[in-house]
Amino acid sequence: MPPMANVNGNVVCSNRFLRGVVEGFYGKPWTTDQRRELFRRMNKMGLNTYLYAPKDDYKHRAYWRDLYSVEEAEHLTSLIAEASESSVTFVYALSPGLDITFSSAKDVTFLKRKLEQVSHFGCKAFALLFDDIETDMCIADKEVFQSFAHAQVSVTNEVYQHLGQPTFLFCPTEYCESRAVPDIETSQYLTTVGSKLLPDIDVLWTGPRVVSKIISVEHIQKVTKTIKRPPVIWDNIHANDYDHKRVFLGPYDGRSTALMPHLHGVLTNPNCEFESNFMALHTLATWSKSTVDVTKKEAEGGDNSAVTSDIKLETEGVIEDSTTKSEGGLYDRNAALKLALKDWLEEIKTPKSGGMGVIKRSGNVSVITDSVTTVNTCITMTPTTTSSCTQPVMCPVNTLTGEPIDIPKLPSSPSTDSAFDSTSASSTSKDSEDGEGLEPMDISSSPAVSSTPSSVLSESTSCKQEGGGVAKKVVDAQPSTSTTTEGKVPETETMQIDYEGVDMSPSNPLEMQTDTEEIKSRISPLYTAQPVTYDDLAMLVDFFYLPFEHGPFGVHLIEEFIWLKTNSRIVSKCKRTLRSTAEDVKEWHERSEKYDKSCQSVMDMVNRMLNAPNRAAVYELFPYVYELKGAVALLKSFVKWLGSNRGYKDAFLTGKEEPWMFRGGLTGELQRLLPIDGAGDLFQQRAPDTPQSSIYIIRPYLHPDQDDVYEVCRKTCDDGLDGTDVFPDHPALIGDKLVGSFLTLSPEFCFVALDASEKVCGYVVAALDAKDFYKKFEVAWLTDLCNKYPKPKAEGNLSPAEEIINSFHNYKVYLPPNLYKRFPSLLRMSLLPQFLMDDPGVAKNMMACLFAALKANGSSGVYCEVNIGDKRMLEFYTKMGFFDVPMLDEYSEEVLILGRSF
Numbered sequence: 001m002p003p004m005a006n007v008n009g010n011v012v013c014s015n016r017f018l019r020g021v022v023e024g025f026y027g028k029p030w031t032t033d034q035r036r037e038l039f040r041r042m043n044k045m046g047l048n049t050y051l052y053a054p055k056d057d058y059k060h061r062a063y064w065r066d067l068y069s070v071e072e073a074e075h076l077t078s079l080i081a082e083a084s085e086s087s088v089t090f091v092y093a094l095s096p097g098l099d100i101t102f103s104s105a106k107d108v109t110f111l112k113r114k115l116e117q118v119s120h121f122g123c124k125a126f127a128l129l130f131d132d133i134e135t136d137m138c139i140a141d142k143e144v145f146q147s148f149a150h151a152q153v154s155v156t157n158e159v160y161q162h163l164g165q166p167t168f169l170f171c172p173t174e175y176c177e178s179r180a181v182p183d184i185e186t187s188q189y190l191t192t193v194g195s196k197l198l199p200d201i202d203v204l205w206t207g208p209r210v211v212s213k214i215i216s217v218e219h220i221q222k223v224t225k226t227i228k229r230p231p232v233i234w235d236n237i238h239a240n241d242y243d244h245k246r247v248f249l250g251p252y253d254g255r256s257t258a259l260m261p262h263l264h265g266v267l268t269n270p271n272c273e274f275e276s277n278f279m280a281l282h283t284l285a286t287w288s289k290s291t292v293d294v295t296k297k298e299a300e301g302g303d304n305s306a307v308t309s310d311i312k313l314e315t316e317g318v319i320e321d322s323t324t325k326s327e328g329g330l331y332d333r334n335a336a337l338k339l340a341l342k343d344w345l346e347e348i349k350t351p352k353s354g355g356m357g358v359i360k361r362s363g364n365v366s367v368i369t370d371s372v373t374t375v376n377t378c379i380t381m382t383p384t385t386t387s388s389c390t391q392p393v394m395c396p397v398n399t400l401t402g403e404p405i406d407i408p409k410l411p412s413s414p415s416t417d418s419a420f421d422s423t424s425a426s427s428t429s430k431d432s433e434d435g436e437g438l439e440p441m442d443i444s445s446s447p448a449v450s451s452t453p454s455s456v457l458s459e460s461t462s463c464k465q466e467g468g469g470v471a472k473k474v475v476d477a478q479p480s481t482s483t484t485t486e487g488k489v490p491e492t493e494t495m496q497i498d499y500e501g502v503d504m505s506p507s508n509p510l511e512m513q514t515d516t517e518e519i520k521s522r523i524s525p526l527y528t529a530q531p532v533t534y535d536d537l538a539m540l541v542d543f544f545y546l547p548f549e550h551g552p553f554g555v556h557l558i559e560e561f562i563w564l565k566t567n568s569r570i571v572s573k574c575k576r577t578l579r580s581t582a583e584d585v586k587e588w589h590e591r592s593e594k595y596d597k598s599c600q601s602v603m604d605m606v607n608r609m610l611n612a613p614n615r616a617a618v619y620e621l622f623p624y625v626y627e628l629k630g631a632v633a634l635l636k637s638f639v640k641w642l643g644s645n646r647g648y649k650d651a652f653l654t655g656k657e658e659p660w661m662f663r664g665g666l667t668g669e670l671q672r673l674l675p676i677d678g679a680g681d682l683f684q685q686r687a688p689d690t691p692q693s694s695i696y697i698i699r700p701y702l703h704p705d706q707d708d709v710y711e712v713c714r715k716t717c718d719d720g721l722d723g724t725d726v727f728p729d730h731p732a733l734i735g736d737k738l739v740g741s742f743l744t745l746s747p748e749f750c751f752v753a754l755d756a757s758e759k760v761c762g763y764v765v766a767a768l769d770a771k772d773f774y775k776k777f778e779v780a781w782l783t784d785l786c787n788k789y790p791k792p793k794a795e796g797n798l799s800p801a802e803e804i805i806n807s808f809h810n811y812k813v814y815l816p817p818n819l820y821k822r823f824p825s826l827l828r829m830s831l832l833p834q835f836l837m838d839d840p841g842v843a844k845n846m847m848a849c850l851f852a853a854l855k856a857n858g859s860s861g862v863y864c865e866v867n868i869g870d871k872r873m874l875e876f877y878t879k880m881g882f883f884d885v886p887m888l889d890e891y892s893e894e895v896l897i898l899g900r901s902f
Helices: 032-045 070-085 105-119 139-144 148-162 188-196 217-227 257-262 274-289 333-349 430-434 517-522 534-543 552-566 582-609 615-642 665-672 677-683 703-716 733-745 770-788 800-809 817-822 833-838 841-856 871-879
Strands: 004-007 010-013 018-023 049-052 089-094 125-129 167-171 202-205 232-235 265-268 371-376 381-386 462-464 471-473 697-700 750-754 760-767 825-831 861-867 895-901
Touching: 018 032, 018 274, 032 049, 032 070, 032 274, 049 265, 070 089, 089 105, 089 167, 105 125, 105 148, 125 148, 148 167, 148 188, 188 217, 202 217, 217 257, 265 274, 274 333, 274 615, 333 534, 534 552, 534 582, 534 615, 552 582, 552 615, 582 615, 615 697, 615 841, 697 841, 703 733, 703 750, 703 760, 703 825, 733 760, 733 770, 733 800, 733 825, 750 841, 760 770, 760 841, 770 800, 770 825, 817 895, 825 841, 861 871, 871 895
Parallel strands: 018 049, 018 265, 049 089, 089 125, 125 167, 167 202, 202 232, 232 265, 825 861
Antiparallel strands: 004 010, 371 381, 462 471, 697 750, 750 760, 760 825, 861 895
């Protein structure tokens, strides 16, 4: 048991209790400057321990035998000294398990020499980590050691005694219950560790799983009995290195403060992105300083099985605000989150350089398979081992001198399957229901959530966004106590955002608006001047909450979209049932308008975040909020399309869609709401290199947009260049040829993109059924074109305009059966070049919105015609997943047919 004291009848841990941070993730390690800032924050928050163990620092893991250079030694010495000045214990860790021969005296000497070198830098605490490695011993080790555990313990004990028995931590290969073979109580490995490892060496443990939703007192007691010492928790609750689309900003949760007397410490292994960890560290610090409210029986190690009860998402009742309850009192995650948000807002408002620009997100964890890339280690920019999914993040440059460095080749290692295998999407086990049976990277269905609207935890009961933003009703959330006198984890609630805080009733709920006034009302030319607010951060946290839980506002967006989509027949003229009443239609439109404003509030929040003075935080969060903004914009556009009185086929509502996969977090779930499961590549958008708050709106085409659509068509018709001068006498000619028929005959499948000035900057037009479309085209549109543009009298030396007009009078529809069968729909798309360059995601979002509309009406593929000389559009469509469709008969030497399925 760790040293304890009795304060006012409560058992609390002494300063021996380790509370802090472990930099132990896969991906780009933090920089030296970031670690210095970390020590400053830890000192301010009251955290006392930092464990250096980044998996992708090559001198920590792959090349653990290599000593540090003189320059590296100087800066590591400086870093250790700065940690000490901040009252933070610097724990230096090595991970030799990939290739160490435990019976080799030479390898053991290398290990001692490396740690001895670091001890001369002033380091007084060390760790040996044997996690995520193969368990088979080499032949030489089998001849000396009885088991893998005996080999690890023998070397660890020897090194520990050689260093003079300093503070020392040991990470076992079976570091959680799910990896204990066969279980904790009967694991020969853990039993050996418990009996043979010297008693003053602490053992690291992650809980029931690699990423544990709940860690109970009962569980820790079971572990303690086997390893014969209280463990130090290596907590992965905020780790995101297994999913490059997720980041976790929610509060420390799922661990009762009744755990503290049963532990030697808690070290959080947080997000790869340094600036994203303010909330995780702040709430952990609040938890560690909270009262250990336990009964005498629990303090003595009595039964506390109730701690394993799940944390419910629903809220129950309203009690008084507990803003300060977490400081020295019972831990409450909402109160802790509120305290953290206040301090984080000050950090976000503090000007800070963006450093090296937009941070590339880490890929999925691959425990064994390594590839070479370059990242910043604790000292310099050095080559490292990373997962095969991780993108290179920087050029190989020494951060101290600016000079390029040589990259030594890493020894090849056999490729093996990742230790984090996904489970079946159809799993319905009890474990999956409470989150304890699955890792967050494995979850295949959405957790149970409350459908009751909630309100945001805020400083006031009502407020208005600064700078003329959307007004919102804000109410203090009901804080609930995370620790009871019985040591239980009670029902709690999350940060809540009121999405019904403004008057959102439409002026005419039975009809969709036919102008852009709503857009004008939401776009401010001075938008970028609006500061980030407390409510913005609360909403951001709500969207990127915890591994097993979304915030209620994000859940609301999912549930409300499903309702609007499922009930879209109510407003469809061709599908409206006899049971649909005017009240039903009104309700649908009212909820649609509320949903639209909810989506807009998210986009407004993102834009304010991207203009925050703390550019370091902006650059790290940008890839996540950029993707979130795109997903929300798509849902917003699709709901508008549903409400425009167009048909919505039963085929989409049969329930035969593929089940949801949880990867990508809330943003991924929002994307999967659209009926384009076969076109997920459109969501794989690379964020621009520089954070930007450009405003683009994608919405269904309206009749007043025709002139603007024609203008975009004219300015891009000459192989991507402006063709205005090509048709001086007929400015509408090219528009009539390329897009006019779609706008007239198939307006329900036409979308436009608007820039911040409400000007159309791009369009995508389509026909659901190409065969039906061409029948109407020949009967109606082609006849009108021939009447509008008489056939040229001359037959030779025709101008470009005359050649197009002549083609109207000699037009032949080309739609072979093999093409129509695979790709029944037809489209055309164009975007002004400058906007395509500014934000390529706009084009993908337009295409995704169209595909959703087409598939919702039964289409399975689409094709387009592109002039063979139009290199710009050929490249554009290729990037969108289109491919050349070979025709059995020759269509035209100048035109290519491109198609794609979805």
